[in-house]
Amino acid sequence: MSAPEVRTLEATPVGPYRLPTPAENTKLGIWVWLASDCALFAALIATYVSMHGHVGHAPTPQQLFDLPLTATATFVLLLSSLTMGLGLEAAQHGEHQRLMRWLVVTMILGLAFVGLQAVEFTTYVHRGLTPDASNFGASFFTLVGFHGLHVTFGVAWLLSIFIFVVRKGPLGPRDLWRLEAASLYWYFVDVVWVVIFTVVYLLGKVS
Amino acid sequence: MAAAAERIGGLARGEDRSASAVWSWLTTVDHKRIGILYLFSSMIFFLFGGLEAFLMRLQLMRPDAHVVSFALFNQLFTMHGLTMIFLAVMPMSVGFINYMVPLLIGARDVAFPRLNALSFWLFLAGGLVLNSSWLLGGAPNAGWYNYAPINTGAVVHGVSLNPGSDTLGIDFYVIGLQLAGIGTLLSGINFVVTIINMRAPGMTPMRLPLFVWASLITSLIIVFAFPPFTINLVLLMIDRMFGTGFFDPARGGNALLWQQLFWVFGHPEVYILIMPAFGMISEVIPTFSRKPLFGYSSMVFALVVIAFMSFMVWSHHMFTVGMGPVVNSIFAATSMAIAVPTGVKIFNWLATMWGGRIRFTTSMLYAVAFIVCFVIGGMSGVMLAVPPADYQFNDSYFLVAHIHYVLIGGALMALFAAAYYWLPKITGRLLNERLGRWNFWLVFIGFNVTFFPMHFLGLMGMPRRVATYPANLGLGFWNTVSTVGVFILTAGIVVFLYNLKRSAQHGELAGPDPWDGRTLEWSLPSPVPEYNFAEIPLVRDRDPLFAEKVHGNGRLVPAQIAEAHAAEEHASAHPAGIHVPNPTILPFVVAVALTVTAFAAIFRVWPLAILGLLAAFFAIFRLMYDHDPGHYVQPEEGAR
Amino acid sequence: MGIGGPQLHTGPEPRPAGRAVGTTRVHLLVAILLAALTIVAFVSVGGHLLPVGWLIPLLLVLAAAQVCMQLLYYMRLKWDRRIFALLFGGGVALAVLIVLAVHAMLSL
Numbered sequence: 024m025s026a027p028e029v030r031t032l033e034a035t036p037v038g039p040y041r042l043p044t045p046a047e048n049t050k051l052g053i054w055v056w057l058a059s060d061c062a063l064f065a066a067l068i069a070t071y072v073s074m075h076g077h078v079g080h081a082p083t084p085q086q087l088f089d090l091p092l093t094a095t096a097t098f099v100l101l102l103s104s105l106t107m108g109l110g111l112e113a114a115q116h117g118e119h120q121r122l123m124r125w126l127v128v129t130m131i132l133g134l135a136f137v138g139l140q141a142v143e144f145t146t147y148v149h150r151g152l153t154p155d156a157s158n159f160g161a162s163f164f165t166l167v168g169f170h171g172l173h174v175t176f177g178v179a180w181l182l183s184i185f186i187f188v189v190r191k192g193p194l195g196p197r198d199l200w201r202l203e204a205a206s207l208y209w210y211f212v213d214v215v216w217v218v219i220f221t222v223v224y225l226l227g228k229v230s
Numbered sequence: 231m232a233a234a235a236e237r238i239g240g241l242a243r244g245e246d247r248s249a250s251a252v253w254s255w256l257t258t259v260d261h262k263r264i265g266i267l268y269l270f271s272s273m274i275f276f277l278f279g280g281l282e283a284f285l286m287r288l289q290l291m292r293p294d295a296h297v298v299s300f301a302l303f304n305q306l307f308t309m310h311g312l313t314m315i316f317l318a319v320m321p322m323s324v325g326f327i328n329y330m331v332p333l334l335i336g337a338r339d340v341a342f343p344r345l346n347a348l349s350f351w352l353f354l355a356g357g358l359v360l361n362s363s364w365l366l367g368g369a370p371n372a373g374w375y376n377y378a379p380i381n382t383g384a385v386v387h388g389v390s391l392n393p394g395s396d397t398l399g400i401d402f403y404v405i406g407l408q409l410a411g412i413g414t415l416l417s418g419i420n421f422v423v424t425i426i427n428m429r430a431p432g433m434t435p436m437r438l439p440l441f442v443w444a445s446l447i448t449s450l451i452i453v454f455a456f457p458p459f460t461i462n463l464v465l466l467m468i469d470r471m472f473g474t475g476f477f478d479p480a481r482g483g484n485a486l487l488w489q490q491l492f493w494v495f496g497h498p499e500v501y502i503l504i505m506p507a508f509g510m511i512s513e514v515i516p517t518f519s520r521k522p523l524f525g526y527s528s529m530v531f532a533l534v535v536i537a538f539m540s541f542m543v544w545s546h547h548m549f550t551v552g553m554g555p556v557v558n559s560i561f562a563a564t565s566m567a568i569a570v571p572t573g574v575k576i577f578n579w580l581a582t583m584w585g586g587r588i589r590f591t592t593s594m595l596y597a598v599a600f601i602v603c604f605v606i607g608g609m610s611g612v613m614l615a616v617p618p619a620d621y622q623f624n625d626s627y628f629l630v631a632h633i634h635y636v637l638i639g640g641a642l643m644a645l646f647a648a649a650y651y652w653l654p655k656i657t658g659r660l661l662n663e664r665l666g667r668w669n670f671w672l673v674f675i676g677f678n679v680t681f682f683p684m685h686f687l688g689l690m691g692m693p694r695r696v697a698t699y700p701a702n703l704g705l706g707f708w709n710t711v712s713t714v715g716v717f718i719l720t721a722g723i724v725v726f727l728y729n730l731k732r733s734a735q736h737g738e739l740a741g742p743d744p745w746d747g748r749t750l751e752w753s754l755p756s757p758v759p760e761y762n763f764a765e766i767p768l769v770r771d772r773d774p775l776f777a778e779k780v781h782g783n784g785r786l787v788p789a790q791i792a793e794a795h796a797a798e799e800h801a802s803a804h805p806a807g808i809h810v811p812n813p814t815i816l817p818f819v820v821a822v823a824l825t826v827t828a829f830a831a832i833f834r835v836w837p838l839a840i841l842g843l844l845a846a847f848f849a850i851f852r853l854m855y856d857h858d859p860g861h862y863v864q865p866e867e868g869a870r
Numbered sequence: 871m872g873i874g875g876p877q878l879h880t881g882p883e884p885r886p887a888g889r890a891v892g893t894t895r896v897h898l899l900v901a902i903l904l905a906a907l908t909i910v911a912f913v914s915v916g917g918h919l920l921p922v923g924w925l926i927p928l929l930l931v932l933a934a935a936q937v938c939m940q941l942l943y944y945m946r947l948k949w950d951r952r953i954f955a956l957l958f959g960g961g962v963a964l965a966v967l968i969v970l971a972v973h974a975m976l977s978l
Contacts, residue, residue: 032770032781040766040789043427048341052423054954058961059415059453065965066461066491069972070476077482094912101908104944105901112894154474158482161474165465183851201854210944214937221933225915229925426953454964490972541964545975553978 046200053204057211064215067166068222075227077158082151084159084227089143093224096139097216100174103132104213111206119193122202126185129209133178140171163223170219173212180205257813259343262758264350265329266656271354272321278361279313280723282306284716287680291713293701303697304371305399309361311374312403315503316410317357319641323506324353324417326648327445329656331421333751334439336430336769338762341423343811344853349417351821356410359828363402370403373695375496378477378488382469398832404467405828411456411463412824418452421445430750431789432769436530439749440523443530444509447537448502454541455498462491471834486551493544501540503637507644508533508575511597514647515579517745518594519586522773525578532571532578539568549620558617565615572608576601591745592666596647599674603639607632610685625695628688634681646673646726653730654744658756659737665729669722676719683708683715748773753786755866761808764865766791807864814858820849900943907932 075084110125144164152160184205188194194202258264286306289297298306332340340346363369372381372392380392381400425438425446438446465476466488475481477488516523523529545553545561579601588594610632614623623629646669654660687708692699699705743752750767751758753775765788771777778784827842911932914920920928942948947955 032777040431040791043341048423048427050950051427051954052342052419054957055419055422055453058958059419059457061958061961061965062454062457062968063461065968066458066494066972068965069491069969070461070465070487072969072973073484073487073976074476074482079482090912090916094908097908097912098905101901101904104904104940105897108897108944109894112897154468154472158475161468161476165468169464179847179851183855187855207945210940214940214945217933217936217940221911221929225911225929226926228915229922229929422957450960454961458968484976486976487972490975494968494972541967553975557975557978 044200046203049200049204050207053207057207060211060215064166064170064218067162067169068218071162071166071223074158074162075223079157079159081153081156081160082147084163084223087147087150087152088224088228089146090224090228092139092143093220096136096143097220099132099136099139100213100216103129103136104210106132107206107209111202114194114199114202117193119188122194123185123188126181130178130181130185133174133181133209137171137174137178140167144168167219167223170212170215173215177205177209177212180208253815254813256818257347257815259339259347259811259813259817260760261328261332261340261343261346262656262760262762264346265325265327267350268321268325268328268353269656271357272318272325275313275317275357275361276319276322277723279310279318280720282310282313284720286310287713287716289697290699290709292710293699293703293706295698298697300697301368301371304695305364305369307695308371308373308376308403309364309369312360312370312407313357314637315374315499316407317353317360319503319637319645320414321353322645323448323503323641324414326510326645326652327421327448327506328417330652330751331424331442331445332428333655333754333758333762334442334749335425335428335433336750336763336767337424337428338766338808339428339811340420341428342420344814344817344858345416345420347814348817348820348853349413349420351818352413352416352824353410354413355821355825355828356406356408356413359409359825359832360402360406363399363406366398366402368397368399370399372400372403375492376400376403376466376488377492378466378485379479379483381466381488382477400466401470401832404463404470405832408460408463408467409824409828411460414452415456415460418449418456421449422453425449430763430766430769432774434769436527437769437772437774439509440512440526440529440533441506441509443533444505444512447533448505451498451502451505451537451540455495455502458491459495459499462488462495465491467831471831486548489548489551490544493547494541496547497544498537498540500633500636501536503641505533505537507600507641510644510648510651511579511600513749514593514597514651515582516773517651517747518589518591518597519583520589520746521582521586522748522776523578524581524584525574526772528574529578532574535571536568539564539571543568546615546620549617550624555617562615562617566612569608569612576605576608591650592661592663592670593647593650595667595670595674596643596650599670600640600643600647603635603643603677607635607639610635623688625693626688627684627692627694630694631681631684631688634677634684638677638681643673646670651745652751653733654737654740655751655754655756655758657734657737658740659733660740660744661729661733661737665725665732669725669729672718672722672725674722676715676717676722679715680712680719681715683712687712743775746779748776750774750786759863759866761810761863761865764808765789807862809860810863811860812858814853814856816849816853816856820846820853823849896943900939904936904939907936 078084106125106129110122110129113119113121113125147160152163154161154164184202187198187201191198255263255267258267285298286303289295289303328340328346332338360370370376381403383390383392383400425442429438468474469476469478469483475483477483477485479485512523512529543561543565545557546565549558549561579597583598590598610628614620614629614632650661650666687705690703690705690708692703692705692709699709740756742755744756745752750769753767754762767774767786768789770782770787774786778786823842823846825842827839827846830836830839830842911929914925914928941958947958
């Protein structure tokens with residue numbers, strides 16, 4: 024091997040260094056996590072799609088699904104995304120009171136969604152669709168219930184931010200990323216619901 | 231365990247061994263110490279898995295043997311597979327990733343140090359829950375891929391498909407792997423963010439050491455491949471605990487759903503095992519050939535393509551379930567296509583050695599053995615990818631030979647290469663080369679004597695996972711040879727353990743740069759100080775340290791630090807020293823709470839399960855909101 | 871900002887967390903559009919306005935439009951680092967692949 028040619032290493036090709044902020048790291052982390060959550064829901068939806076035909080002696084999707092109820096739940100969640108966004112915007116402008124108001128409204132809407140789901144589930148169970156009655160039931164309760172758990176966790180997350188603000192004072196620019204991270208998750212749960220109400224409820228009613 | 235890890239780590243770092251030492255290991259958030267914890271615990275699990283294999287080979291040495299009962303044999307092969315894949319090879323790679331990636335990219339820690347600790351404790355909790363099944367009523371017994379419906383305890387025509395699954399063994403599988411899986415997923419997320427965000431200035435994507443590229447790709451595969459498996463486990467859990475019938479054909483379920491979701495995960499999983507190995511070999515070979523890696527860009531490209539393809543081939547595990555010629559042909563084609571980027575890597579490694587001034591250290595011997603064994607495993611893989619032939623090979627010892635050539639000949643050889651290469655950086659002392667040679671030749675010969683005959687056994691028709699075989703089939707000879715090989719292999723492992731112990735006490739001091747290395751970690755003292763880099767380096771070449779040796783003055787140039795943030799966030803310019811995060815017990819608490827939940831779920835104590843879950847969430851929220859002021863460490867004089 | 875490169879975190883100032891890109895106006899506009907699309911979806915199913923052959927593609931397109939709008943405007947992918955979209959897009963692509971492939975192979 025011949026001697027390597029001597030060359031000048033570049034002096035300073037890049038600007039001054041700083042550590043990435045918690046906001047930069049956390050947001051990237053949240054996006055990676057949400058990407059992986061997509062695969063999680065995909066596996067559940069694949070299960071539902073391949074199982075929903077096995078109704079056995081239990082009621083069928085067409086008999087059970089109540090579109091007005093689902094539409095109400097959908098609008099509740101949709102509205103909660105809007106209030107989340109308004110809350111985030113208030114925080115960005117440093118309007119503390121408005122943030123807290125929107126946070127409370129968002130949490131109430133989230134709980135209302137979970138409540139509606141509880142009502143829906145109990146109705147179905149009373150009408151004979153238990154998780155072990157048919158594989159439609161099993162996969163339906165698993166998929167939709169899993170999404171409901173996501174919403175519940177989202178409410179807990181928002182509540183934790185609420186408590187944080189109550190204890191430590193208004194969200195400063197240095198802590199804004201906490202709310203941003205939670206909001207990304209909250210929107211994502213709504214995105215998943217769009218897929219679920221289309222694939223499960225609307226297509227279930229159609230076919 | 232932590233106490234034992236402390237022995238190695240304490241020796242490595244020269245710390246005091248007071249009672250608080252255990253506490254310091256439980257609360258550490260230093261990526262290097264977490265890496266040591268991973269390496270140590272995966273080594274223990276590896277010995278467990280090895281013991282299980284040893285017992286199986288004793289049973290199979292002679293026909294009609296009764297060394298272990300048939301029921302125990304089922305548990306042995308299940309736990310052997312699970313342990314080696316989930317608790318030994320994967321976390322061993324994660325251990326090296328943990329320790330080395332921040333050093334290789336010029337960072338002081340990972341993006342989320344406390345999440346990193348949580349990942350480790352969850353992995354350990356999962357491993358312990360899984361292994362506790364031995365003492366609590368029997369281990370899982372349906373194979374590592376745990377096919378439905380034998381995993382559900384289903385009864386067909388009054389006969390249980392798997393009498394053993396009436397016990398809790400499979401519940402330990404379901405719960406233990408979920409716990410460990412969450413830990414792995416979190417560490418995948420952590421390393422994606424670390425590698426994308428935390429690189430030192432000048433460390434552009436096409437200057438990343440190949441091990442870092444491999445770690446990034448591995449982490450991405452983890453992030454995308456684990457969810458389908460998690461869902462599979464959740465569905466099985468609901469089946470077993472709440473009486474649904476997802477996988478029970480008698481009730482309208484579909485046993486193939488398990489297979490599909492399992493292999494959607496399962497095939498990428500084998501790439502999770504082998505990708506870090508590719509990365510390790512790509513660091514070892516250039517260093518000991520004294521040449522830059524040949525075809526760097528094509529190596530990166532090949533890694534990306536292999537990762538992408540790994541999600542396109544899963545049904546080649548299911549050729550014989552009757553998906554028809556169209557599906558089988560598609561998946562045969564995609565499976566064979568993976569051989570192309572893999573071949574690119576093999577030729578690049580060979581071309582790196584070509585014309586180099588090769589030093590055959592133990593590490594390099596293992597790297598070369600890796601290439602040889604992995605090519606053999608790859609060839610038998612392409613043979614298995616031919617569906618008509620697969621109808622013959624499927625579920626025979628041919629497959630056992632293939633997977634062990636890829637996972638021992640591939641992944642484990644690379645891990646040994648990495649151990650001889652990087653442990654001096656971790657412990658500060660070189661491993662003994664003389665013992666290393668004994669270790670290498672015993673392992674290499676033992677491995678080939680054990681597993682090469684399995685190709686013949688498979689072609690002679692011996693099915694895998696049988697507890698014994700009759701004498702008149704003529705399978706006895708090669709089985710005996712194979713078991714003799716296991717004795718040689720075991721001797722090799724024992725020599726390695728002795729080498730570890732001896733070198734930790736009397737080994738030659740490594741110094742910062744024992745191999746005349748190319749990459750950033752060799753600019754640091756061995757063992758590496760808590761803050762890694764006293765000054766964040768400026769990366770000016772793909773082989774940063776080597777370039778400075780050849781074209782500069784042999785020392786890395788410090789990067790320019792942004793003034794506005796130097797004081798607050800990046801305290802290199804801080805008079806008090808370098809900012810490092812404080813230790814915390816909370817990740818350990820989360821893992822303990824989830825372990826309680828795990829056992830409560832296995833034994834169906836639901837209130838306790840919910841209590842554990844709430845405690846875990848409470849601790850997680852504490853982790854999220856407790857402000858960590860960190861503390862300052864004064865860098866040592868002359869440390870770079 | 872691009873995918874990576876050192877310039878990523880070598881700028882003089884970090885981008886302030888939560889730069890106010892999604893204004894109230896955008897939020898309200900997107901919300902109204904989302905609501906409109908949802909109403910179209912539910913009414914077209916509930917009112918049996920279309921033959922099934924048309925309805926299914928329509929519902930899928932409506933859902934896709936809603937998902938994209940939420941991702942781009944609510945979740946700010948339109949303004950944020952491109953790698954977020956890249957990673958998440960990978961997740962979505964894999965998700966679609968899993969659903970289609972598993973369904974296709976299980977219904978063979």
